[in-house]
Amino acid sequence: MATPSAAPFIPPNIMLLTAPQLLGIMFNWGLWGILTVQVYLYYLCFEDSWRIRTLVWSLYILECIQTALSSADIIHWFAFGWGRAEVLTEAYVNPIDLPIMAGLIAMIVQLYFTWRIWILSGSxxxxxxxxxISIAQAVxxxxxxxxxxxxxxxxxxxxLIAPKLWLAGAxxxxxxxxxxxxILxxxxxxxxxxxxxxxxxxRIIALTxxxxxxxxxxxxxxLILFVRFPEYTLFICPPYALGKLYSNTLLVIFNNRMAMPFDRSQAQASIGLKGMNTNNVHTSDHSSRIQDDGIKITVLRQTDNGRGDLESQHDSHEMNKRISLDVRRS
Incomplete structure (x- = not known):
């Protein structure tokens, strides 16, 4: 009669080795779903310049690749390595989808905001x-x-010093x-x-x-978990959400231009603040889809009527109501 094999050794701290990876992958998938909805809304509502659209779709493709790699990690740890505790600490492709791809995605988004800072400040x-600093953290x-x-x-x-520099730089x-x-x-x-x-x-300040x-x-x-608990994999969980947070941040800023369905004129404020002059005349851009990657804020038309006060916006409001009613009837 065959002798039964000994039960595999399960360390008492097994949860500290399994929960971080599992929760991290779950956060990663959840944020990827949110990002997919954000990209779809952006596709439906806006038609920016080819540079901005290339930025959005490039980030989404990178995030899809990162999600696929993280899924390979979870399969390796919990399917291929089922019952073997030593597999839980194997790197597999985790170094590719976390520090490498997360650093790359962070650099792309941070450089975009850096460009906006340069446009706004001129510094x-x-x-x-x-x-x-952004390039250094990616490297x-x-x-x-x-x-x-x-x-x-x-x-x-x-x-290693490099992971600490990556997280501190980000x-x-x-x-x-x-x-x-x-401040700007x-x-x-x-x-x-x-x-x-x-x-x-x-709204832009609050979102920023x-x-x-x-x-x-x-x-x-x-960084704190990486330094404080080196014997566990607790530091694996938060970075799985880091790259997705950067991409969702950018899409939230872009999609923040959306308004109610029948208020399309106010939905087309661009993604910045170029040429804003609040001392004189302000006009609005009533195009249905924006095609500008410049920086400007669009407001309703207000002009001096020669009597020392601004024209009432009542006529514009009534026109918007009539347009909305016509659309409903059609």
């Missing part, structure tokens, strides 16, 4: 400084991924972007005299602070 040194992520592939053990990566770049954009947009808001323009700027602060917090949390 080349500030934009170059933030851009160099550190690439080096960290290559070294992690060579080591092959996720619990032995804390001896957090620093996000913080600088959030602070710079907030706040100054523009202080110069504006129109409620509509102030409202748009207020919220999105960049969230991505910076995730990078800092990952």
């Amino acid at each position: 080349a040194p500030l934009a170059v400084f933030i851009g160099l 550190a992520g690439l080096v960290a991924g290559i070294m992690a592939l060579q080591i092959g053990d996720l619990t032995q990566l804390t001896v 957090a620093l770049a996000d913080t600088l972007i959030a602070v710079s954009m907030t 947009l706040y100054r523009a808001r202080k110069r504006s005299l129109l409620p509509k323009t102030n409202y748009i700027l207020k 602070i919220e999105t960049n602060s969230l991505s910076a917090s995730i990078a800092i949390l990952t």
Whole structure:
């Protein structure tokens, strides 16, 4: 009679080795679904210049590749390696879809915001400084991924300096972007005299602070877990959401131009603030789909009627109501 084989050894801290990977992949898939909806809405509502559309679709393709690689990770750890605890710490393709691809995606989004900062401020040194930090964190992520592939053990990566530089650089770049954009947009808001323009700027400021602060917090949390708990894989969970957060941040900024279905004229404010002059005449662009990657905010037409006050927007409001009624009837 055959002797039954011994049961495989299961370490008492098994949850600290399995839960981070599992939860990280779940967050990754969830954010990929949100990103897919964001890209679809962008495709339906906007027709920006080819540069902006190339940026959006390139990021989405990279995110799809990263999601496929992360799915290969989870299959390797929990399907191919079922019952073998040593497989849970194997790197497999994790160094490719986390530090390498996440660093690349972060650099693309951060450089886009750096370009916006340069347009808004006209300060080349500030934009170059933030851009160099962004490129440095991407290079550190690439080096960290290559070294992690060579080591092959996720619990032995804390001896490396490159992952720490990657996470610290990403957090620093996000913080600088959030602070710079907030200051620049706040100054523009202080110069504006129109409620509509102030409202748009207020929304952009809030989105900038919220999105960049969230991505910076995730990078800092990952760095803390990486340094504090080197024997576990807790640091694997947050970075799986990091790349998707960057892409969703960009799409949220773009799709923030959308308005109600029958208020298309107000939905076409562009993705920036170029040529904004709040002291004189303000006109609105009533095109159905925007085709400009410049930086401007579009507001309703307001002109001086010669009596020292601005013309009422009542006529424009009534016209919008009539257009909406005609559309419903058709």
